[in-house]
Amino acid sequence: MKKTVIAAAIGECVHVAGVHHFLRLAEAAGWKTIFLGPAVPIDLILSTARKEKADLVGISYRLTPETGERLLGDFAEAADELHSQGVRFAFGGTPPLAERAAKMNFFEKIFEGGESADEVLAYLKGQSGDAPSADQFPQSTAQRIHWKAPFPLLRHHFGLPTMQDTLSGIEQIADARVLDVISLGIDQDAQENFFHPERQDPRRKGAGGVPVRSREDYLALYAASRRGNYPLLRTYSGTDDFIRLAELYKETIHIAWSAIPLFWFNQMDGRGPWDLQGSIEQHQQVMAWYGSHQIPVELNEPHHWGMRDAPDVIFVVSAYLAAYNARAFGVQDYIAQFMFNSPPGLSDAMDLAKMLAIQELIEPLRSPNFRIWVQTRTGLLSYPLEVAAARAHLAASIYLQMALKPHIIHIVGHTEAHHAATAQDVIEACRMARRAIENAVQGAPDMTADPIIQERVSKLVSEARITLQAIQGLSSGQITDPLIDPATLTKTVNLGILDAPQLENNAFARGTIKTNILQGSCQTVNSLGSPVDEQERLKTFLD
Secondary structure, eight states, X not given: OOOEEXXXXXXXXOOOHHHHHHHHHHHHTTOEEEEEEEEEOHHHHHHHHHXXXXXXXEEEEOSOHHHHHHXXXXXXXXXXXXXXXXXXXXXXXXXHHHHHHHTTTOOSEEEOSOOOHHHHHHHHTTOOSSSOOGGGSOOSHHHHXXXXXXXXXXEEEEOOSSHHHHHHHHHHHHHHTOOSEEEEOBOHHHHHHTTOGGGOOGGGTTTTSBOOOSHHHHHHHHHHTSXXXXXXXXXXXXXXXXXXXXXXXXXXXXXXXXXXOSSOSSTTTTSSSSOHHHHHHHHHHHHHHHHHTTOOEEOOOHHHXXXXXXXXXXXXXXXXXXXXXXXHTTOXXXXXXXXXXXXXXXXXXXXXXXXHHHHHHHGGGOBTTBEEEEEEEOOTTOOOSSHHHHHHHHHHHHHHHGGGOOSEEEEOOTTTTTSOOOHHHHHHHHHHHHHHHHHHHTTOOOGGGOHHHHHHHHHHHHHHHXXXXXXXXXXXXXXXXXXXXXXXXXXXXXXXXXXXXXXXXXXXXXXOOOEEEETTEEEEBOTTSOBOOHHHHTHHXXX
């Protein structure tokens, strides 16, 4: 049975916006809600509570604190019997009155108006008290997603050049209770050489993130997060010794999910020791390892093409290949990443169309054994340097992302164009993001219904199927499934079926494709700048 909450503004107070907001969140949390209205007498509130067998009574008063204090005293005295019977009481009012209400020691929870929607939702879902424990905050990704709905989980990258600064920052972020997932930024030397001290370069220490050098360092990072809202921790899969790192992450930071590329983090992009085919094989093996341990996997794949100016269709195809490989290698909870603004210059409409095309292609892969969770993020290269403009870009991008109804939002901090985010930068970015999210959850227009967007979705899906046909045509009849065959996937890059302008002079890729932003979308063009469709571009592979 649903729990019942009744709420009202009491006395002569007619301000009920906060009461309405509270009850909307209560409905989202699964409560039966009863709104009594403005200026409701105490007797009516309490008689309704008895009649409806209310579990929680919420009252609000936003007028003069002195008058409100006397009214709350009368209310507490009249409600004492219900209070002794286990009925819970919450109060919302202005900060001066909230401070006085706290001294009464009657209300279980007091709101003064600055709380975020997910903070209120957390209370309604069972969190109470000022010293929460880990069991009040789900410690697996899927459970936390369900617990926080209808709001998405918030994730942010964090890792400073010293262990001490990173530990202190994690504590600050956790205490602020604004972030669900701290995505540990580990320095490049640790990602590649954690198990090879002889290969580490002291001059590279802290380059790109926190310089973890021991199992104890990872344990310390996890321990720092055991406070506040007990955020989950996750990190990238590394660029060598993948299985050993996976075991370490599971045992130390209880990794929420792993991020694994398909074609990247190797010699092709200069971020790892493996050649292209070898890294694909390794990435498939580590996907299988995480899948066998019921740990979610994100393939941070398509945006690497987008950030290198690949056309939208290749972005979409690579996203499909990522999901397809994850399913084939036993991943059960797949986190599909949608990085907007990649490349920069896309219009919002065409950017959204690209993401909807990905959703249309990967949705048929969904099954009871392959659950798809949507994660969106702002483009890494899209932030302006000017701080006010960067803040505006963060909010606008996240509002657009909410059209996909994401389960997770990876907040890319507004300082990224200038410096790696400090703890305070992370907290500020989360607060800006949460406001944009709350606005969208309250009722955003359905941008996906735009006929121009839907026309572009259909075009991209059709074009992507041609690209996938060309990839499948590369393999001999001896290959059961070319879309997961490392040799075939390597050929798709070697031969230019998957290509990007910034791969020019790359030992593994062609880098001969030309692209341009046309009518807000990134398209393949010929030497004259005219668009080229996939049938024409790939005709030698489709005969």
